[in-house]
Amino acid sequence: MAVFLGQNGHVELRRDASQQALTTTLDPDDVNVDRKRFSVDSAEGSLITGDQVTISTTDGSPLELVAGHVDSDGVYYSDWRGYIHIDDAGGLRLYTSFSSALAGGQNDALTLVKPTESAPIFIQNRDKDFNCLAKVSGFELTTNRDQVQTDVLGDEFRSYYEAGLISGQGTLECLWEHKRGPCEETGPGNVEFPSYLARLILRLKQGSDFYGRFYVYAVVGEPSIWYECKCMVTNHALSVEPTQIVRTQVQFVATGPITLHQGEPPFYLLQEDSSLLLQEDGSALRLEESD
DSSP states (O other): OOOOOGGGOEEEEEEOOTTOEEEEEEOGGGEETTTTEEOOTTOBTTBOTTOEEEEEETTOOOOOOBTTOBOTTSOBOSEEEEEEEEOTTSOEEEESSHHHHHHOOTTTSOOBOOOSSOEEEEEEEOOOOOEEETTEEEEEEEEEEEOOOOTTSOHHHHHHHTTOEEEEEEEEEEEOOOSOOTTOOOOSSOEEOTHHHHHHTTOSSSOSEEEEEEEEEOOTTSOEEEEEEEEEEEEEEEEOOTTSOOEEEEEEEEOSOOEEEEESOTTOOBOTTSOBOBOTTSOBOOOOOOO
16 A cells, blocks of 8 residues: 655645736826836735736727737737736836746836826736645645535425535645745746735735645656645734744635546646656646547
């Protein structure tokens, strides 16, 4: 009988706020072309560095913001999609990749143009990628079934609920990290920093929810097993002690169905030589099986 060690487990997160958007106004004076930076009201506390967002005009008019983002007739598109970096003052820079957005460098930021007039816009989170959570020292996931009173239900509905509703909650323990060092490599795929969860619970205009994959066992070339569910951060604690490593503990509850998966992880597909099959942008390719 096989025995598994926790060192083969890890956690992946996918940002989620697709049902909510930040509605605001983009004014010409908000854009600093020289610094490739712009600002909008309520961005701080609603958006987080690394978010993949869609910036659109609410009335469908041209979005004058990103230089060169025009159609064949030279007219600006009404929306733009990419990654953002938000600084301590609430200023935004735009990027084409997640890793560049985390770094926040001015050289990699997209060149901006100053709008000719104010425009009503909304900014919505659109990130659909799972990112590996860095520095996880351990996690706990508890599932339980709530009993439901079914006497007042008809036969058709009773069959769905007589076994109870499955709910869950859990805890993540991580070593604190908020930025990548100059000589550190993230390896294949994107790496999410634990500080993201600290910012997530502070969202004002968008929710503190995320999709999580909690891997019990994951080794390349072998069948893996993991839980998957939609979660909401409910508590975040930071422990700072002299001479001790700074740690963070995050508590969350499941807000959707909890599923248990076993088999090939969805984030990679192995070739015959055991190497990963990647797309042109370097991310792992996921294939759906068909009958």
